[in-house]
Amino acid sequence: MQLKIVHMLVRRAVPVLLAIASLAAWPAGRASASTPPVARARVAVAANFSEVAxxxxxxxxxxxxxxxxxxxxxxxxxxxxxxxxxxxxxxxAADDSTPQRLVDEGLAVRSSLYDYARGRLVLWSRDAALVADGEQVLRRHDFRKFAIANPALAPYGAAARQVLQHVGRWDTLQPRLVLGENVGQATQFVLSGNAEAGLLPRSLVLEAQRQVGGSAWLVPADWHRPIVQSAVLLDHGRDNPAAIGFLEYLRDDTARRTIAAHGYD
Incomplete structure (x- = not known):
């Protein structure tokens, strides 16, 4: 008799349990069907724009x-x-020629080319008294070591070379130059004291000044070719929604304010 009662209870419980299980599963299944999967993109960023990126x-x-x-x-x-x-x-990129070259070589999407920032160069030193008169210091000071990014690799380095040529110091300072592989490394040379001063992106100098202070002078923009920084969708990402969406976001007002707040025109 007891065995029959147990079987009867089990038969009555199974439908109820199945109904509960189906109700528990239904909202999760519906949510996953309506929520798009998370996309992921790899973005290559010039060193001067690292923090902002x-x-x-x-x-x-x-x-x-x-x-x-x-x-x-x-x-x-x-x-x-x-x-x-x-x-x-x-x-x-830190220039507009490299993205254009990638487009010309069939490695990037032409319609996606976009100028996202315009950079400025700053003469900066850890010494709070050194750059009192920036132009005169750049033209006449006998620098022990002077930091710039490698002009062959970094657009800001190429601009720094143009500035030194403009003031007639390129030839005399070459033996004292310490070249960073990128502007981040060049900034570290000055930050660490291994270089007395350097020509560096304003965006990185602002961050360095928050750490150690120092003295700085904004180089006139017409002393070098404009540092126009362009973005481009690469061929590898042409169907990647995260990559396309991120490029679109760079044009957003919130993104523009963030870029401007970090020293870009």
Whole structure:
């Protein structure tokens, strides 16, 4: 008799349990069907724009849910990596010629070319008294060591060379130059005291001044070719929604304010 009662209870409980299980599973299944999968993009970023790129990537992720992975190097080095098949989806260069070259070589999407920032050079030293008169210091000071980014790899380095040529110091300072592989490394030379001063991106000098102070002078923009920084969607990312969305986000007012706040025109 007891066995029959147990069987009867089990038969009555099974439908109820099945109904509960189906109700529990139904909302999760519906949510997953309506929520788009998270996309991920790899963005190659010129060293001068590293800090801002990480901020913009975080803002974009909060807005879209998509993920952005940042890789930082000099524009020249990033170009070489892309040419050799590095799986980047977007390039944020420190010039406008490298993205254009990638388009011409069939490695980037022409319609996506976009100027996202215009950079400025600053003469900066850790010494709070050194750059009292920036132009005179640049023209006449007997620098022990002077830091710039490698002109062959970094557009800011090429601009720094033009500035030194403009003031007639390129030949005399060459034996005392310490060349960073990128502007981040060049800034570290000055930050660490290994170089007395340097010609560096305003964006990186602002951050360095928050750390150690020092003295700085904004180089006149007409002393070198304009530092126009362009972005482009690479062929590897032409169908990547995270890459396309991130490039679109660079045009957003929030992104523009973030870029301007870090020293870009």
């Amino acid at each position: 990480h901020l913009l990537a975080a803002q974009y992720t909060r807005r879209s849910g998509n993920r952005i992975d940042i890789s930082v190097a000099s524009t020249g080095k990033l170009y070489a990596q892309i040419r050799h098949g590095a799986p980047f989806d977007v390039l944020l």
